[in-house]
Amino acid sequence: MRWQDLRRSGNVEDRRGMSGGGKVAIGGIGMIIVLAIGLLTGQDPGEILGNLQGTETQQPAQTRPPGPLPDDKTADFVSAVLGSTEDVWGEIYKANDAQYEQPTLQMFEDATQSACGGASSAMGPFYCPADQKVYIDLDFCNELRDRFKAPGDFAVAYVVAHEVGHHVQNLMGVSSQLQEQRGRISKEEYNKLSVKLELQADFFAGVWANHAQQMEKILEPGDLEAALTAANAIGDDKLQKESQGYVVPDAFTHGSSKQRMYWFKKGFETGDLNQGKYEDIR
DSSP, X not given: OOOTTSOOOSOEEEOTTSXXXXXXXXXXXXXXXXXXXXXXXXXXXXXXXXXXXXXXEEOOOOOSOSSOOTXXXXXXXXXXXXXXXXHHHHHHHHHTTOOOOOOEEEEOSSEEXXXXXXXXXXXXXXXXXXXXXXXXXXXXXXXXXXXXXXXXXHHHXXXXXXXXXXXXXXXXXXXXXXXXXXXXXXXXXXXHHHHHHHHHHHHHHHHHHHHHHHHHOOOOTTHHHHHHHHHHHTOHHHHHHHHHSSOOGGXXXXXXXXXXXXXXXXXXXXXXXXXXXXXXOO
16 A cells, blocks of 8 residues: 555544553453454444453553654554545545544554543454544554454555544434434344444445545555455454354344445445445445
8 A cells, every 4th residue: 555645644642651541351251252343343332341241450551651652654554544534535525515524543552541431452443423533552453464364554544444434424423323223123123223334334434445546546456455355354244253153143233244345345436425325235
């Protein structure tokens, strides 16, 4: 991915090396299952943690001064991707006679506190609608490469763009529509709506890639394949199969590998928001 010349975002908070107000130590459940629950989610992280059994808190050790590391390429890359999403969505909103409200991205280590509650790095990246922030522990980039076998800069860019997609949904009022259904419908029906939300965020990530390519020529050979590999690796069916040996479609909250790849690819191929309306997501 050609990202070195992209504008860096000014909306980045670097809280690495700072106390998160209590590190969440997960017990009684494998880390891979926690990641499967939390990866690329727009759900309330406090709720996810509250549903886990055997959790306890402990203070994280502060092992270095807070802030950027020397030669911090990963942080620089994430800031560049966020800057690109700001430019793309800014232009899309401008074309529709509106102004894009930019989210903040917080980098943290181990644990952090958001307006949606406490969060552990084991949950993976997430977006909190209450404070309009994307949260990411940069160690996740290594997890994506090593544990999920999805290497490459563009795989990480897809993840960041997906979370920014949740921010766009929040601005559009789509996220609040889903939250209004909580407790009113069955868990299975709510899961289906959650899948639609996640697939639309994948679509929005594809829309970003389409426009970023037009604006900045960011793509190199293999980049789209890297994003599709990441989408495939974090499909509910694949994660369930790996963690428990069988698939339960009614428990899907993010969509199957096939669905995730389809909607990202459709967003990239069309670049047209009208092709990924929430009510049309399947």
